[in-house]
Amino acid sequence: MTEPDIKARLLDAARMHVPFDGWTEAAFQAAMADTGVAEGVARAVCPRGAVDLALAYHEEGDQVMLERLSATDPGDMRFRDRIAAAVRFRLEAVEDKELVRRGMTLFALPTHAADGARAVWGTCDRIWTALGDSSDDVNWYTKRATLSGVYSATLLYWLGDDSPDHQATWDFLDRRIDDVMSFEKFKAQVRDNKLLSGLMAGPLKVLDNIRAPQHPGSRPDMPGRWTGQI
Template sequence: MTQSDALLDAVQTHVPFDGWSDAALRAACEDIGMPEDEARSYFPRGAVDMAFAYHKRGDAQMVARLNAEDLSQMRFRDRIAHAVRVRLEVSDKELVRRGMALFALPLNAADGSRALWETAGLIWETLGDSSQDVNWYTKRATLSAVYSSTVLFWLGDESPGDEATWAFLDRRIGDVMKFEEVKGKVRGTKAHELFMAGPGRFLDMIRAPGAPRDGYPGQHNPGE
């Protein structure tokens, strides 16, 4: 375990009482005998860096669990729902609640959005999504909406085993799948062809970050 991991472990025990704050950091330093200036070298922005580190730890735990499981017999919609459930199961409600209060502040909103987007991206990547076009963005945007609404529901859920949350999640995933079905029916119609030949052409130009773009300098085209 690294020093930063040990510090984060110690901080977590104080967050339910002090929130993600300097007070929690100072208390953690006393617990493990670490000088405060050293602690701040790990989390230079204090509360925001600590909360973000906790979030990234949860992401890593989720990925590890998903990679260790055989999901091949699940429908893809069920894999998505399962991944969201796993992400919540590796989290502590009070720590997440305190983190959401912190990221809700205007100054920290960008960090909160980044954390949400990264979680959605990791879920898609871990489940094998390889899209490189506009779908790379729409999939993450859609899952971000599902995940964030499910987290809010989960924070207020007092049902045994969070069963109400899992039912809510299933309904949200169902809504998304209905939308995808509509998209599938529209795709290939005359109206869709006309749209893609006109104003929709720009969609074909959108690529995921780092994805190759035809005709751009530095790209190798096989056969040349």
């Protein structure tokens, strides 16, 4: 079996144990016992044990979301509605909320907080990329940072939502996106205002030098790049 196959087997076996044990060593040991995967092989595939399985579980949800997005005809949907649909698809990819709750507990720990933040950022990056975002400046970062905030807040609300078909969550999501769109409108007004744009010319000039990662000509080992001089 390939490495992805082994990890998928361990993840499938761990699902039934995580609601009781969390994404812990106990759940990882149980997954190894259930699948018969030798510990040496399991450790080679998942060096951090259950942490790697939790990240694989998050990645699995992202892939389900992307498949649903690619099969959806946007038609005349407004762009903000496409974003809302993507976030909704991502949450609806979860079959058991308890797996997510346990994941949030894991990634709330200081030792794993960076992993959790990276996973959320990756989800939002996939959403923007799937929706055709081509920004190559500071907007590449602000779009993903803003959506990360919206996604995280909506996720927390969704976990405690017991309304029919999670309608309260989707209403909450719409309000958060409306807030973001209002802020974007304000930013545009600032740029169009001669007085304010003049006052902000210096800071905006600095921000204009920021470029997105993996742009042609940039170093692939760096998270982004800087052009020009301060």
